[in-house]
Amino acid sequence: MACATLLLPEARRLGAPAADIGAALGRADVARGLGEGRRAQLQRHLQPVPGHWPVAALTRQLDAGDAAGALWLRADPCRIQPDINGARLLDHGPTLDLDAGDVAQLLPALRPLFGDAGMPIDAPMPWRWYLRLSPSTPLPAFTSPEDALGTDVFDHLAGGDAGRRWRSLLTEAQVVLHNHPWNARRIAAGKRPVNSLWFWGGGVLPDAVRSTHARVHGGDDELACALAHAAGNAAPLPRQFEAGEGSALFDLTAMRDIATLEHAWLRPAMAALHAGSIGMLALDTADGVVFELRRGQRWRFWRKPRADFQA
Template sequence: MNRACVLLPEWKRCVASAQVANGTLSRWLARGNRLESSPAGIEQAIRDLFEFGGRAFPAAALSRQVDVGDAAGSLWLRADPAHLRADMTTARMLACGELGLSASETGELAKALKPLFGDAGFEFDARLPNRWYLRAAMAAELPQCATPDEAMGDDLKLHLPAGASGRRWRQLYNDAQIILHNHAVNERRAARGAVTVNSLWFWGAGALPAWVRSPLTKVVSPSLEICALAALAGIPVHEAEGDAIGTLPQRNSEAVCLIDLANLRGDALEQGGLQPLDRALRRGGFGAVELFFASGERYLCRAAHRYRFWRRPRGLQP
């Protein structure tokens, strides 16, 4: 039986959109089956679909493999450009990665930061404006930090590496802020009202997995990490939007398709992702849809469940 495994945003984000909360998901969840929940986090949802070694989720190595193709043989850490705002007691991250940097601005900032990390034994690489990397030897100790999504808007003291083992990284974090604060690139950006790059955010530490296994047969995802895992597992990655989703499986096959909608919100999620999936489910393109919310909730909705008319949709509840 064809099955679609669908990655979705956190439950609270779906509830926050009236169109999503009262649309396709409301009907599916009313008539489908609730499954045992998993720990929260999109990384856990990905681990439920891909099997690979190691306890950490090596986001940096996976995205590096897609970006450059040289991730094997080293440890990697993302050191993405970020914008913080300080108040009386702490600092909060307001943006990370996509700050609108030009290639020339990226090059100037990288030139200033490379000696700091080189002296600490790491290779700093900022060839892309939105994804910056540190390469380390396989024996190096790298910090396990929150993802930008997890840290965004929160008190950053709660997410910085703790204890004696984290002291080195807290110092590098502070030293990088000093370099960036005084840099001419930021002076020019501030003068024209652009967001400044006043910090880095370390996250995604790990090595490229030596092996990856998965029951999936096709993948549709904009995520670099998912695409890298699919490539390592020998699974084809497809581009599909809207009604093209319904053409992914073939009738009477055993396809297991991953459809990643986790970054969509509001109308884009309902009309561009869920409604085309619902049409595919109704006409038999998929026999079942398994839902993986980033907050850990899991549901199974079979095509035949639409006949459970006695289960009335009541909208998603907070």
């Protein structure tokens, strides 16, 4: 029988559920400690083979379809703001409001630097920039921009001998971008400057991505969409819950409005469960807690309703 899984943000972002939702959560089976964070949440449903996590290669394949045969590293445009204690990452990728005109102005200035280093740079999407490297190139550990946002960038620079080359390239790229007249035009237009790059997500394209779901309805998350595309089960996200054949995954992690979540997703999904259209509904939070709801649980009338999504 068909089943559905809703990927939800951290429980603290959801707030208190309505009484009927809280009652259903109270009767549900709960699995805890499954791994916190977005990566762990996605890995419960989409597993690259072999088991590395090559974000750049996966999104490159989604963007351009040419990721095979190379090692890819994201070199995303970003804004770093110096302060009295160092420098902080304040904007990256989509938050900079970049378009094709920005790429046409900024990227040519960077091409000689990275081309001479043997790693061509390009940007099939205005906010996703890539370096192409030989598959045997050793890479240090890089931090994802989401994990570094708002923090001191010096705490995230690649260290040791392995990171020396990348620190040097970053410094040179920052000089090029700082001196570029296009940034002065962006500032004059009320936009934020692109004054640095963020290296992250390196790796080669996996052989496959496994999933137990027949369909993965992706939202705005680029990695979820890239993984689903690689798994061959990508589907658009509908405006509200729709039951279908087989197992379906719905990525709702960008949703912050609990009222909309309840009206468009939780109540229709629970109605489908009670009608027998689906056999099980799983609510998977980014905290590593999963609520499994089944039709027979309605007889667990002795269980208290839950006041929140935290377990």
